[in-house]
Amino acid sequence: MSVIRSQDAQTEGIPVTSCWNCRAAVTGAHFCAACGKVQPLPAGASYFAFFGLPQKLTIEPASLEGQFHMLSWKLHPDNFVRASEFERNLSLERSSQLNDAYRTLREPVARVEYLLEHLGVRKEGTTKQQAPPELLEEVFELNESLDELREARAAGGDVAALQGRLEAAQQNFQEDLDDVDAELAGLGREWDAAVDFGGDESTKKALLARMNEVLNRRAYIRNLVAGVQKELGG
Numbered sequence: 001m002s003v004i005r006s007q008d009a010q011t012e013g014i015p016v017t018s019c020w021n022c023r024a025a026v027t028g029a030h031f032c033a034a035c036g037k038v039q040p041l042p043a044g045a046s047y048f049a050f051f052g053l054p055q056k057l058t059i060e061p062a063s064l065e066g067q068f069h070m071l072s073w074k075l076h077p078d079n080f081v082r083a084s085e086f087e088r089n090l091s092l093e094r095s096s097q098l099n100d101a102y103r104t105l106r107e108p109v110a111r112v113e114y115l116l117e118h119l120g121v122r123k124e125g126t127t128k129q130q131a132p133p134e135l136l137e138e139v140f141e142l143n144e145s146l147d148e149l150r151e152a153r154a155a156g157g158d159v160a161a162l163q164g165r166l167e168a169a170q171q172n173f174q175e176d177l178d179d180v181d182a183e184l185a186g187l188g189r190e191w192d193a194a195v196d197f198g199g200d201e202s203t204k205k206a207l208l209a210r211m212n213e214v215l216n217r218r219a220y221i222r223n224l225v226a227g228v229q230k231e232l233g234g
C-alpha cells in the first residue's frame with residue numbers, strides 16, 4: 001500500500017492522514033480544518049513542520065513567538081475540560097511538542113543542532129572532545145597556565161599574575177567563540193539559499209558537514225571557557 005505524502009515544502013514528507021473525528025484529509029495540521037478537532041502528531045514530523053516552517057535557519061523571532069502564544073492558547077487545558085480523554089491526551093502531546101519545538105527553534109545554535117540531528121548528520125549530545133588543529137597551541141598554553149595556577153595555589157604563592165594571564169586567555173577564547181558564531185550564521189545563510197533555490201544534494205551535504213564541524217569547534221571552546229571560569233572562580 002502506498003502512502004500519499006505531501007508535496008508542500010512546509011509539510012514535506014509528512015503523510016496525508018484523515019481526521020480521527022470527521023475523516024477529512026489532514027497533513028500535519030494541529031487542528032482539522034473541517035471539524036476543528038486537535039490531531040495526533042504525525043510520525044517523524046520536525047519542529048520546523050510543527051510551526052509550518054521550511055527547514056531553513058533564518059527564523060523571524062517575532063513571528064515564531066506569535067505562533068507559539070497563539071498555539072499555547074489554543075492548546076490550553078482549559079479548552080479541553082469537556083473533551084474526551086483521547087482528545088485531552090492529544091492536546092497534552094501537542095502542548096509538550098510545542099514547548100520543545102519553540103525552545104529549540106528560538107535559539108539560533110540549538111536550531112542548527114536540531115536541523116543536523118533531524119537530518120541524521122549529528123547525534124544528539126555528542127561532540128568531539130578533540131582540540132581543533134588551529135587551537136592546539138592556545139590550548140596547550142592554557143593548560144600550562146591552569147597547572148601553574150593550581151600549583152601556586154597549593155604552595156600558597158602569589159597567583160595574581162597567573163590569574164591575569166588566564167583572564168586574558170579566556171577573553172581570547174570568547175572572541176574565538178564570536179568568530180565561530182559568525183561563521184555559523186554565514187553557513188546558515190548559505191543553507192537557506194540552497195533550500196530556496198533548490199541547491200543540489202552534494203552542496204547541501206557539504207554545508208551540513210561544515211556546520212557540524214563548526215558546532216564541534218564551538219562546543220570545544222565553550223568547554224574551555226567554562227573550565228577556566230571554574231578555575232578562576234574557585
Ligand SMILES: [Zn+2]
Pocket residue numbers: 019020021022023024032033034035036037
Ligand atoms: Zn475533522
